[in-house]
Amino acid sequence: MKKLSGVVVVVLLAATLAFAWTFTPRPLPVPDAPGPQLPPPPAVRATIAVAETGVLESNALFAYRGGGFEPRPFGMDVFVVRHPQGTLLFEAGFGRHLHEHLQSVPWLMRVLSKVQPATPLDAQLKAAGLPPERLAGVFLTHTHWDHVGALQDLPGVPVYLPRVERDFIAHGGEATALLRSFGELNYRLYDFDGPPYAGFAASHDVFGDGSVVVVPAGGHTPGAVVAFVRGADHDYALIGDQAWQREGVDIPAEKPWLSRLMVDDDAAGVRRNLVDLHRLQQANPRLLVVPSHDRRVTATLPRLAPAQS
Numbered sequence: 001m002k003k004l005s006g007v008v009v010v011v012l013l014a015a016t017l018a019f020a021w022t023f024t025p026r027p028l029p030v031p032d033a034p035g036p037q038l039p040p041p042p043a044v045r046a047t048i049a050v051a052e053t054g055v056l057e058s059n060a061l062f063a064y065r066g067g068g069f070e071p072r073p074f075g076m077d078v079f080v081v082r083h084p085q086g087t088l089l090f091e092a093g094f095g096r097h098l099h100e101h102l103q104s105v106p107w108l109m110r111v112l113s114k115v116q117p118a119t120p121l122d123a124q125l126k127a128a129g130l131p132p133e134r135l136a137g138v139f140l141t142h143t144h145w146d147h148v149g150a151l152q153d154l155p156g157v158p159v160y161l162p163r164v165e166r167d168f169i170a171h172g173g174e175a176t177a178l179l180r181s182f183g184e185l186n187y188r189l190y191d192f193d194g195p196p197y198a199g200f201a202a203s204h205d206v207f208g209d210g211s212v213v214v215v216p217a218g219g220h221t222p223g224a225v226v227a228f229v230r231g232a233d234h235d236y237a238l239i240g241d242q243a244w245q246r247e248g249v250d251i252p253a254e255k256p257w258l259s260r261l262m263v264d265d266d267a268a269g270v271r272r273n274l275v276d277l278h279r280l281q282q283a284n285p286r287l288l289v290v291p292s293h294d295r296r297v298t299a300t301l302p303r304l305a306p307a308q309s
């Protein structure tokens with residue numbers, strides 16, 4: 001009996017050490033060759049502004065391998081992209097019914113995080129002179145619950161998704177349960193009908209002038225995308241949850257095992273994307289890589305301002 005309990009203690013100790021190891025620093029290997037260049041700046045530029053829909057309290061430990069225990073507010077931020085042909089949202093963040101929506105969230109996620117809503121997105125948009133009927137559409141970097149909540153408050157607005165991500169809503173388990181619960185939205189499916197772009201295999205040029213280009217970057221979810229927005233002073237790569245915090249791209253470093261287990265569909269795909277984004281960032285000094293949830297990055301972008309009356 002004594003021998004058996006000794007074995008149990010050793011096994012538990014080994015499991016604890018192995019689990020702790022999954023949080024330790026482990027930079028991803030980066031090839032030596034220079035990264036790809038973005039195409040030359042297009043003639044027409046887009047502008048970007050941020051609307052904050054709330055915060056999920058977390059910490060660096062869960063965001064990337066090697067992160068410490070310091071608290072990190074994960075911003076639920078929406079990017080308002082204005083272009084002469086129309087205004088788009090990228091992401092939809094938290095909605096008005098956040099606490100109801102939380103019931104659909106994986107329990108471990110609920111236990112590990114505390115949420116704080118901000119002014120509802122639809123109210124912020126209305127104050128900025130952007131009621132739903134004035135929006136050309138919402139692009140989602142992927143369909144997880146924390147990126148889609150406010151779609152419920154923007155009835156009828158077109159929701160743009162690549163085909164494979166539209167299919168993922170049906171079989172994405174708890175992570176896409178919230179979007180499933182919204183039923184049939186005004187989905188518009190798009191294909192990656194354009195050439196390779198910035199090292200990614202294909203592209204979809206939203207306005208046809210190179211100012212807003214979406215590329216396939218599956219991994220976090222099968223149809224996850226990265227959106228490039230070409231502005232006057234900066235180019236932006238809206239990378240969704242490829243990395244939860246900028247260190248994921250800067251180091252580059254993947255999420256620790258527990259986080260990957262909870263949220264990443266294909267960890268190898270995310271690793272490839274992180275290395276590609278790291279190299280792209282190094283080769284393009286004008287490019288700002290923007291993880292959806294890193295407030296230290298999104299706080300540097302212009303805010304969505306109320307319309308002048």
Ligand SMILES: [Zn+2]
Pocket residue numbers: 142144220241263
């Ligand atoms: Zn996600």
